[in-house]
Structures are given as C-alpha cells and as structure tokens.
Amino acid sequence: MKSIVTGALALALMATAATTTATTPALADIKIGAVVSETGPASSLGDPEAKTIRMMVEELNAKGGIKGEKAKLVLYDDGGDPSKAKTFATRLVEDDGVVAMVGGTTTGTSLAILAVAEESKVPFISLAGAIEIIDPVKPFTFKTPHTDRMACQKIFDDMKSRGLTKIGLISGTDGFGASMRTQCIAVAKTSGIEIVADETYGPKDADMTPQLTNIRNKSGIQAVLNTGFGQGPATITRNYAQLGITLPLYQSHGVASNAFIELSGAKNAEGVRLPGTALLVGELLDPKDPQKNVVLAYKASFEKAAGGAPVSTFGGYAHDAMRILTEALAKAPSAKPAAIRDAIEGTTGLVGTTGTYNYAKTDHLGLDLSAFRMLEISNGGWKLVK
Amino acid sequence: MRLSPKQSTLLVLAVLMIASPFFFPSNYYYRVGSLVFVNAIAVVGIVILTGYAGQISLGHAGFLGIGGYACALLPAHFGLPPALAVVAGAAISGAIAYVVGRPILKLKGYYLAVATLGFGVLVSMVLANEGWLTGGPDGIKVPDPGIRALLEQVGIELTNPQFWYAFCGLVLFIGAWLALNLRESPTGRALRALHGSEVAARTAGIDIAKAKLNAFVISAVYASVAGSLLALQNRLITPDVAGFMHSIELVTMAVLGGAGSVLGGIFGAALLTLLPQVLTVLQDYEHVVLGLVMMGVMIFLPAGLIPSARRLLRGRGE
Numbered sequence: 001m002k003s004i005v006t007g008a009l010a011l012a013l014m015a016t017a018a019t020t021t022a023t024t025p026a027l028a029d030i031k032i033g034a035v036v037s038e039t040g041p042a043s044s045l046g047d048p049e050a051k052t053i054r055m056m057v058e059e060l061n062a063k064g065g066i067k068g069e070k071a072k073l074v075l076y077d078d079g080g081d082p083s084k085a086k087t088f089a090t091r092l093v094e095d096d097g098v099v100a101m102v103g104g105t106t107t108g109t110s111l112a113i114l115a116v117a118e119e120s121k122v123p124f125i126s127l128a129g130a131i132e133i134i135d136p137v138k139p140f141t142f143k144t145p146h147t148d149r150m151a152c153q154k155i156f157d158d159m160k161s162r163g164l165t166k167i168g169l170i171s172g173t174d175g176f177g178a179s180m181r182t183q184c185i186a187v188a189k190t191s192g193i194e195i196v197a198d199e200t201y202g203p204k205d206a207d208m209t210p211q212l213t214n215i216r217n218k219s220g221i222q223a224v225l226n227t228g229f230g231q232g233p234a235t236i237t238r239n240y241a242q243l244g245i246t247l248p249l250y251q252s253h254g255v256a257s258n259a260f261i262e263l264s265g266a267k268n269a270e271g272v273r274l275p276g277t278a279l280l281v282g283e284l285l286d287p288k289d290p291q292k293n294v295v296l297a298y299k300a301s302f303e304k305a306a307g308g309a310p311v312s313t314f315g316g317y318a319h320d321a322m323r324i325l326t327e328a329l330a331k332a333p334s335a336k337p338a339a340i341r342d343a344i345e346g347t348t349g350l351v352g353t354t355g356t357y358n359y360a361k362t363d364h365l366g367l368d369l370s371a372f373r374m375l376e377i378s379n380g381g382w383k384l385v386k
Numbered sequence: 387m388r389l390s391p392k393q394s395t396l397l398v399l400a401v402l403m404i405a406s407p408f409f410f411p412s413n414y415y416y417r418v419g420s421l422v423f424v425n426a427i428a429v430v431g432i433v434i435l436t437g438y439a440g441q442i443s444l445g446h447a448g449f450l451g452i453g454g455y456a457c458a459l460l461p462a463h464f465g466l467p468p469a470l471a472v473v474a475g476a477a478i479s480g481a482i483a484y485v486v487g488r489p490i491l492k493l494k495g496y497y498l499a500v501a502t503l504g505f506g507v508l509v510s511m512v513l514a515n516e517g518w519l520t521g522g523p524d525g526i527k528v529p530d531p532g533i534r535a536l537l538e539q540v541g542i543e544l545t546n547p548q549f550w551y552a553f554c555g556l557v558l559f560i561g562a563w564l565a566l567n568l569r570e571s572p573t574g575r576a577l578r579a580l581h582g583s584e585v586a587a588r589t590a591g592i593d594i595a596k597a598k599l600n601a602f603v604i605s606a607v608y609a610s611v612a613g614s615l616l617a618l619q620n621r622l623i624t625p626d627v628a629g630f631m632h633s634i635e636l637v638t639m640a641v642l643g644g645a646g647s648v649l650g651g652i653f654g655a656a657l658l659t660l661l662p663q664v665l666t667v668l669q670d671y672e673h674v675v676l677g678l679v680m681m682g683v684m685i686f687l688p689a690g691l692i693p694s695a696r697r698l699l700r701g702r703g704e
Contacts, residue, residue: 175524
C-alpha cells in the first residue's frame with residue numbers, strides 16, 4: 001500500500017518534470033516570457049494583450065528575428081490570480097530560462113511578478129496601471145500604461161479649463177475603480193478640484209440611479225467623474241441620461257473603446273468625455289502626429305490577426321511593451337538579462353500607441369501627460385477635444 | 387515490526403517531502419511544492435470537518451483570507467512580528483469560527499452549505515471593499531518574516547522557494563500528525579460517531595453541538611495557517627484568496643483525494659495543484675481535462691482516490 005502511494009506521487013512529480021522539460025526548445029532561441037490574465041475576471045484586458053504578444057513575436061520572427069536569432073515566446077495564463085502569476089513567473093525564470101518578461105495584466109499580478117523579476121534579476125515590463133509598480137523605481141521593473149494619477153490629472157485639467165471645480169465622484173469597487181478613486185482624491189487636493197460627493201458601486205451592479213440621485217442632489221455640483229471599467233460605466237451613462245442629468249460626465253481611460261459606446265447607447269453617451277490613447281482615434285490624428293503611423297499599423301495588423309476584433313487600449317500596452325523589448329534586444333550587446341535591462345532603461349523617443357517613451361534611471365514609466373488625448377463622444381464616434 | 391496506519395501515513399509523507407527535492411531541476415519545483423503543502427494544510431482542515439465530522443463548508447477560503455490578511459495588517463498596524471501574526475491570525479480565525487459556527491452549525495446539509503458559503507462571500511467582500519484597511523482589490527503587501535535571514539546567520543543558505551518548501555512542509559507534517567492523533571482521540575471518535583449518525587451519537591452521550599463546533603474551529607485554524615503561509619511566501623495578498631472559487635477548490639481537493647483520510651486530502655491537494663502546471667502544454671483544454679479527471683474519480687472511485695486504492699489493495703491482499 002505504502003509503496004503504491006509513494007510510487008504514484010513520485011510518478012506525478014516526475015511527470016511534471018518530464019512534460020515541462022519536454023517543452024523546452026533549442027537553446028539558440030532568445031526566449032521571451034509572458035504572464036497575462038487571458039482568462040478570469042480581467043480577461044477583457046488580458047485577452048487582447050495575449051493576442052498582441054503572440055502576433056508581435058510572429059511578426060518579429062517573420063522579419064528574421066533578433067540579430068538572426070529567432071525569438072521564442074513562452075506565454076502562461078494566470079487567470080487573474082497573483083499567486084499563480086508568481087508561480088508562472090518563477091517557472092519562466094527558473095525553468096524556461098527566459099531573458100525578459102512582459103505581462104502582469106492587473107496590478108496584483110504585476111506586483112507578484114515583479115517580486116520574482118527583482119529577485120532573479122530578469123527585466124520585466126508590466127502592463128498594469130498602478131503607480132506603485134514603478135514608484136519607488138525598482139531596477140528591473142518597467143511599465144507601459146499611464147498611471148491612474150495621470151488620468152486624474154488629465155481629467156481635472158480639462159474640467160478646470162471648462163471652469164468646473166465642484167465635482168461628484170462615483171467609483172467601481174473593483175481593482176481599477178478603487179485604485180483610480182484613491183489617486184483622484186489625492187490629485188484633487190493639489191489641483192483645486194473639490195470632491196463634494198463620493199459614491200461607489202459593485203462592478204456587477206445593474207442599476208446606479210440611487211448613487212447618481214445622491215450626487216445630483218448635492219448643491220453646487222458642476223460635473224461627475226466615474227472611475228471604473230467594464231459594464232459599470234456603461235450602466236452609469238445610461239442611468240445618467242435616464243435621470244436627465246445635464247452636468248458634464250467624465251469617464252476613465254478604462255472604457256476607451258467602441259464597445260463602451262455600444263453598451264451605453266450612442267444617444268446616452270453623447271458628450272461624455274474621457275482621456276484615451278491615440279489608438280482609439282488613429283484616423284482623426286493630424287498627419288504630422290508621430291503616433292499616427294504606429295497606431296494605424298498596429299490597428300491594421302491586430303484586427304487582421306484577431307479576426308476582426310477591435311483594438312483596445314490594453315492590447316496597445318502590450319504592443320508598446322513588445323516594441324520596447326524588441327528594440328532593447330536589438331540594441332543590447334548580449335542577450336543576457338542584465339544587458340537587456342540596461343538597453344530597456346536606455347529607451348528614448350520610442351513612439352508607441354500609448355505615447356512616446358523616454359525611460360531614465362529615475363523614471364521607469366517614461367510617459368508624460370501629453371500621451372493622453374481628451375476625447376469626447378459625438379454621434380456615436382470619437383472627437384478630439386482641442 | 388508492523389506500522390500503525392498513523393505511522394505509515396507520516397512515514398510516506400516524510401519520505402516524499404525529503405526525497406522529492408532530489409528530482410527538482412530548478413527553484414520552480416520548490417515553489418510548486420510549497421504551494422502543494424499550503425493547499426494541503428488547508429485541506430487537512432477540511433478532512434477534519436468534512437471527512438471526520440461529516441459537516442460541509444463552502445466558505446473556508448474566508449479563513450485563509452483572515453489568516454493571510456492578519457500577516458499583512460497586524461505587523462503594519464500593531465508592529466507584531468510576521469511570524470507571531472500567523473499565530474494571532476489563527477487565534478482570530480478560531481474565535482470567528484466559534485462565534486459564526488455556533489448558530490450556523492445548527493443547520494444541516496444544503497442549509498449549512500449555503501450558510502458557510504455566505505460567510506465566505508462576506509469575508510471576501512469585506513476584504514475587497516474596505517480599501518482603507520485592506521488595500522482593496524489590488525491587495526496589500528506582506529512583510530518578510532525574516533526567518534530565512536536568521537537561518538543564513540547560522541550558516542544555512544536557502545533560496546526563497548527552497549526555504550518555503552521546507553517551512554511549509556514542516557508545518558504540513560505537524561498538521562497531519564495532529565490531525566491523525568485527533569482521529570484516534572475521544573474528540574475524533576465523537577466526530578466520526580456523529581458523522582455516522584447524529585441520533586446514535588447523541589444517544590451515546592456525545593454533545594454533538596460542541597463536537598461540530600470543535601471540528602469547525604479546528605479546521606478554521608488549519609485554513610488560517612495555510613492562508614498566512616501563502617501570504618508570507620507571496621509577500622502579497624489579494625481578496626481572491628478568500629474567494630468562493632477557492633473554497634470550492636479546497637473542498638474538491640479533499641473529496642478527490644478522499645475526504646476521510648489525511649493522506650487522501652494531501653494527495654488531492656497535490657494532484658489539483660500539480661495538474662494545472664502539467665496541463666499548461668494543453669492550454670486550451672486544461673479545464674476540460676481537469677473536469678474529466680474529477681468526474682471520473684467521482685463516478686468510479688466515490689470514496690476518493692486514496693481510500694478507494696486502499697480498499698482495492700486490501701481486497702486483493704486478503
């Protein structure tokens with residue numbers, strides 16, 4: 001009995017060892033690791049990221065790889081669970097022997113992966129928003145998305161230019177909404193915006209009229225800001241129109257997609273403003289805009305590779321991360337993690353879909369406020385606010 | 387010399403824990419091994435509650451959450467050393483289990499399942515929504531317990547995954563030993579009696595309300611310790627730990643391996659922790675294969691893998 005059980009368990013363990021080593025390819029390839037939340041609660045972010053990363057590695061190899069060597073992608077799906085993300089990151093570094101990692105769809109998974117990256121000294125480019133990923137600066141961790149703080153600043157700047165200073169805040173209780181709420185409250189203090197109402201909703205709630213009614217009844221209120229992504233903001237936009245509230249409504253960069261307009265209804269969403277990336281308004285950009293070509297090229301190749309699925313901001317983050325990584329790989333004197341890290345930190349003037357990246361020793365985000373475009377929904381489409 | 391079932395279980399466990407690292411080509415295997423142990427600790431708690439006492443809990447991940455967040459919050463707010471926070475977290479979990487268990491263990495069957503499920507959902511909602519305290523859905527950082535640094539001073543140098551493999555393995559071994567002792571103790575016999583028949587147990591003079599509560603509190607402490615160890619080795623904890631799916635996963639591990647036996651529970655935990663790692667090669671079919679394995683076991687080996695295997699072997703031997 002004992003020996004059978006022992007044997008069975010030992011077999012199970014060895015089977016793990018066997019299958020994982022069996023997938024290890026030839027040594028000549030440059031191995032790039034990715035951990036994204038392709039499934040699970042953050043799949044609407046992670047799915048386009050995974051598709052983009054796969055597509056870009058294929059494109060890279062079709063063009064002849066890096067200095068003649070093929071890139072080999074090892075991608076794992078963490079399902080949005082930070083503990084799994086940490087295990088897969090460990091696997092990438094320890095077992096698959098990757099030279100760099102991309103991924104970390106949510107802040108939680110990014111924080112889990114960066115711990116592994118820093119410990120094993122392998123560069124990691126995160127795709128999550130929160131500022132604590134790169135603040136304080138950690139030697140091996142970089143990121144491509146803007147921070148929530150920058151979105152808040154962009155929105156508040158626009159509000160002030162319209163003379164709106166007393167606002168109501170309504171936030172989702174999911175990771176995205178809660179984190180941006182905290183940042184906006186902090187930014188409001190220094191930018192002369194007064195938050196007179198602060199309401200929250202669950203990400204799956206079907207009706208937000210009570211919260212919106214509370215906000216409307218606050219005296220002197222001039223505008224409403226919703227931090228959140230997914231279905232919540234669309235519900236709010238619908239309820240907002242149903243209640244007949246005429247104050248300007250601002251949404252977050254998390255809903256910058258055509259799906260948001262469809263879900264809210266073009267009529268309800270008319271006049272809603274949000275900070276977005278150039279990716280969404282590629283065709284509207286000035287021909288002289290440096291981002292125009294990058295954005296249109298990514299849009300075309302993604303939509304082809306993904307079978308017509310529209311581009312999203314999140315896939316754009318992955319695109320930028322892969323661009324930064326491949327340029328660094330081409331520049332680095334060797335394919336050693338430390339050399340790649342130095343090359344990533346030396347990235348300057350790289351035009352991505354999100355903005356123009358200028359990394360430095362003290363700045364592993366590399367973007368400024370100009371990366372955000374203030375967009376307004378007009379006739380079921382987008383309009384750039386000048 | 388003939389070994390008692392308790393001794394043989396512990397021997398198998400010890401041999402596996404010590405022998406496995408000889409097959410480990412990299413730190414990644416230590417990481418997976420330590421996750422197996424963490425899950426196994428929680429599942430041993432479920433074995434006591436479900437296997438011994440016949441009570442179901444679909445909210446046990448709630449206690450993992452409490453144990454995990456204790457390691458994040460107590461050091462930050464009360465300056466407690468993280469290692470002590472594990473103990474404090476276990477005490478808090480036990481106390482909450484006692485208070486919650488008194489009313490809900492009066493329920494039976496589906497009603498108990500739903501009440502415990504409600505408890506688990508409540509915990510994970512509080513952890514996600516009370517952002518000022520818990521850091522919200524993005525989670526919160528957990529301090530380093532410093533045991534590894536301490537070992538380094540006395541000349542034992544381990545990598546992080548190696549240390550956690552050894553530490554969680556030790557805790558699991560102690561946990562399994564306690565659970566096996568409990569089984570043969572008067573308390574354990576009372577639990578198994580009430581599993582068989584509550585009426586008969588009560589007729590035999592067992593205070594069944596107290597016995598159930600004991601099992602619930604003990605299993606909550608196991609879950610809490612598992613949650614603490616997970617938080618400490620990840621250096622980060624998020625509300626997912628306390629999520630509903632995690633509770634279901636724990637019960638599945640226990641049932642798959644054999645809820646009535648400690649070794650079965652540990653085996654179930656190992657299987658369901660290792661399978662997703664092995665199945666990454668199948669990626670898209672991972673969940674299909676997992677589902678098929680579970681269905682197959684439930685249909686053909688309803689007592690769970692280890693007890694069924696044991697019965698099969700015994701039948702052949704005699």
